[in-house]
Every structure is written in structure tokens, then in C-alpha cells.
Amino acid sequence: xxxxxxxxxxxxxxxxxxxxxxxxxxxxxxxxxxxxxxxxxxxxxxxxxxxxxxxxxxxxxxxxxxxxxxxxxxxxxxxxxxxxxxxxxxxxxxxxxxxxxxxxxxxxxxxxxxxxxxxxxxxxxxxxxxx
Amino acid sequence: xxxxxxxxxxxxxxxxxxxxxxxxxxxxxxxxxxxxxxxxxxxxxxxxxxxxxxxxxxxxxxxxxxxxxxxxxxxxxxxxxxxxxxxxxxxxxxxxxxxxxxxxxxxxxxxxxxxxxxxxxxxxxxxxxxxxxxxxxxxxxxxxxxxxxxxxxxxxxxxxxxxxxxxxxxxxxxxxxxxxxxxxxxxxxxxxxxxxxxxxxxxxxxxxxxxxxxxxxxx
Numbered sequence: 001x002x003x004x005x006x007x008x009x010x011x012x013x014x015x016x017x018x019x020x021x022x023x024x025x026x027x028x029x030x031x032x033x034x035x036x037x038x039x040x041x042x043x044x045x046x047x048x049x050x051x052x053x054x055x056x057x058x059x060x061x062x063x064x065x066x067x068x069x070x071x072x073x074x075x076x077x078x079x080x081x082x083x084x085x086x087x088x089x090x091x092x093x094x095x096x097x098x099x100x101x102x103x104x105x106x107x108x109x110x111x112x113x114x115x116x117x118x119x120x121x122x123x124x125x126x127x128x129x130x131x
Numbered sequence: 132x133x134x135x136x137x138x139x140x141x142x143x144x145x146x147x148x149x150x151x152x153x154x155x156x157x158x159x160x161x162x163x164x165x166x167x168x169x170x171x172x173x174x175x176x177x178x179x180x181x182x183x184x185x186x187x188x189x190x191x192x193x194x195x196x197x198x199x200x201x202x203x204x205x206x207x208x209x210x211x212x213x214x215x216x217x218x219x220x221x222x223x224x225x226x227x228x229x230x231x232x233x234x235x236x237x238x239x240x241x242x243x244x245x246x247x248x249x250x251x252x253x254x255x256x257x258x259x260x261x262x263x264x265x266x267x268x269x270x271x272x273x274x275x276x277x278x279x280x281x282x283x284x285x286x287x288x289x290x291x292x293x294x295x296x297x298x299x300x301x302x303x304x305x306x307x308x309x310x311x312x313x314x315x316x317x318x319x320x321x322x323x324x325x326x327x328x329x330x331x332x333x334x335x336x337x338x339x340x341x342x343x344x345x346x347x348x349x350x
Contacts, residue, residue, distance in 0.1 A: 005242060013251035013304070016258045020297030027294045084284070091288050093273070094281045119217040119272045 032088045037109065038127040039073055046109055056104045058114045066103035066111065075130050085111050086127040093120050094131070136325065141191055143329040144182045145198025148175060150336035152203050152222060154343070165298055171225060171261040172302025175199075176253065179229050180310045187238040189230065196226020202340055217272040221264035228263040232256050240311065249308040257303020262296040 036043040044052075052072045053064035070078045079097045086092040095103065095113065102115040111122045151174040159166035179192045200223040203215055232255060236242065243249045269288070273280040320328060 006245070006248060009251040009255065010247045013254035013300075016254055016300055017297070019293055020258065020300055023290045023293035024297055026290050030290075084281075089291050091291065092284050093278070094284055095278045099278055116276050116278055117216050117272050119268065120276070120278065 027089065030090070032126050034088070034126050037125055039069075040075055040128070040130045042073065044073075046105075046107060049105060050107060053105075058104075061104060061106060061112045063104035063106040063112070066105055067097070067100040069105065070100060070130070081130050084127075084129040084131060085122045085125055086129065087122045088124040088126050091122060093122055095120065137186060137188055137191065139326060139329040139333075140182060140186050141194035142198060142333045144178050144191075145195035146202060146333040146336035148178045148195055148222070149199035149202025150340060151178075152199060152218065153340045156218075165295060167221075167265070168261055168295055168298040169302065171264065172257040172299035173306060175222070175225055175260060176229075176257050176303050177306055177310050179226070179256075180307055181313070183233065183238075184240065184311070184314055189234065189238070192229045192233075193226045196223045196229075199223075199226075202337065205340065205344065216275060217268045220271050221268040224264040224267035225260040228260045229256060232259055240314075243307075243311060246308055249311050250304045253303035253305065253307025254300045255303075256307065258296045258300035261299035262292055265292045265296070 036045060037049065039049075049069060050064050053066075053069035056063065056065035056068075066083075067078065070083070075081065078100075082094055082096055083100055084092055084094045093111075095116070099113050099116055099120075103111055103113040105111055105125070109123070109125045111120070111125060113120050152170055155174070156166045156170045159169055179195065182191055182195060200219040203222055204219040232252075236252070243252055266285070266289075269285050269292075270280060273284075
């Protein structure tokens, strides 16, 4: 028996609402709440990172230079790695060393790149993986 | 329907959509509100349904998405051209997704008369447009940028995208029956006023967005 539109549409709509609700519960349960940013296995506060790295600013944004930060915290051969920036809500973006040379970390914990679109702004960063 | 008349319709509805994304969407975003879900559920879906009701033409909403996406690309709240490419891609994708969902719906929309049908279509349309647009832009924006696309970045964020679409779905479930009820008003525009009105409104939308660009970049 083929299900008619009059039954099919409300059922799909209900399934969508269930998916939305269950995903919201999952996201709420798995969101990380941390005051620290884990970089290459070591935890730092934003204030520590602002103190360690050189200042960088472009347009209306200012913060600590991401490339200088990686060098200062001791990443070996930084130009040979890629960097995955991870937010508390699991949003993550992987960027190259060239991008890091145009990137900064603001005091609010947001990554901003002058050479990448807005979707590369990762808010509430909890981890930077060196890969 | 005359091709020119349809083209003017695409231009005016697409411009209104792009205008609302640029001005209202950015204002909502700056106010820390879930701008994407509100803009899709409220403005994008309303304008696409209204245009489908008035013009009864398939393919029109895809054209509207292109016009709105172009306007977003030149929006005032970014200082370089590629800055809002992610939003522009999402808007264009929403137009395509709408066409796919509504492809088999009759042009007179009679089957959507019962509330459960119109509300159900609202939930499906708003959710799929928002989540689909979000996924498309998360794939295409990195591909078009110098960073490149990494599938793992997309996979770990899928639950978040599915969750944020809930608001769009709820708005869509209310807004589609409301918009369809406007059919009773028999909205129509006098023939001699059609082109001046559609072109005038379109020009005004583009003018405000471009003027805002100049104002914001010089401030």
C-alpha cells in the first residue's frame, strides 16, 4: 500500500521535530564547559595565551597572533602541520600554517582569519589540535 | 506567464529576501540571536511560499535564491567580497532545496488546505532548507577557500546543525499556514503598476544595501 501525501507529510514533520529535539538534548549533554584552551596537549587560560603570543590586529579585530603562539608554545616544525580549532559545541575547522599566519585569537576566545570566510570564525575555543 | 513578468517577480522577491538577510539577519546576529534559523523559518520560507502562491511557477524560488545570494555577497557587514560567501552559498542552496521539496506539490496548493498538511509542509520546508543550506555551505565554503574541506569537521558538527534547525522548523510550522491563509485576500497588483512597483522595490533594496556598505566601510 502506498502512503498518501496526507499521511506522509505529517509523519515526516513529526520525525523532523523528534530529530531536532533529540539532537538538542545530545548537544546540551556533550557541550564542554571549560575555562582552558588545550593546545597540543597543554592547557592554557586565555590570559596566559594573550601574554605568550605577539599582538596582531586587522580591520576592527585584535588579539594574539596564532602562528606566533604555536611557535612560542613549542610546536616543532609548525609549517609542516595543520591545525584543527575546536569549539565547546564541537564546531571545528582545520586550517593550514599559511592561514595561521593570517589568524588571531581574540580575548573572547574566537579565532579570526583575514584570508578566510566568516565560517572559519570558531567561537568559544576549547582545543587547538596540531596534526 | 510572460517571461519578463516572471523575471521581475524573481528580482523583487529575491531582492526582498537578500535585503532582509543583509539588514535584519545581521542585526539579529549582532544581538546574539539565532539569526540563521529565524531568517530561514520566517523570511525565506514566507517569501518563497508567497511567490509560489502569486506566480504559480516552478523554478522561480531557485532564481530568487540566486538574486538573494548575490545581494548577500555584496552585503555591507563585511569588508571584503569573500567574507560572506558562506551565507550567500546557504541562501542559494535554500532556493534549490525548496524547489526539490515543493516539486510535486500542485501549483494551486489545494492539498495544503488542511492545517496539519500546511503546518507539516512548513516544518519540513523550513528544517530541510535550514539544515540543508547549513551543510552545503559547510562543504562548499572550505572548498572555495584556501583552507580546504575536511569531512571530519562536518561530521562532528552534524548534531549541532540538526539541533539548531529545530527553531526554524517550529517557525515554519506556524508561518506556512499563516502565509497560505493570505490566499483568501486575493492579493493582486494593477497591470500598469506591476513593472514600476517591482523594479522600484528591487532598486530600493539594492540601493539601501549598497549605501549601507559604503556607510559601514567608511565609518
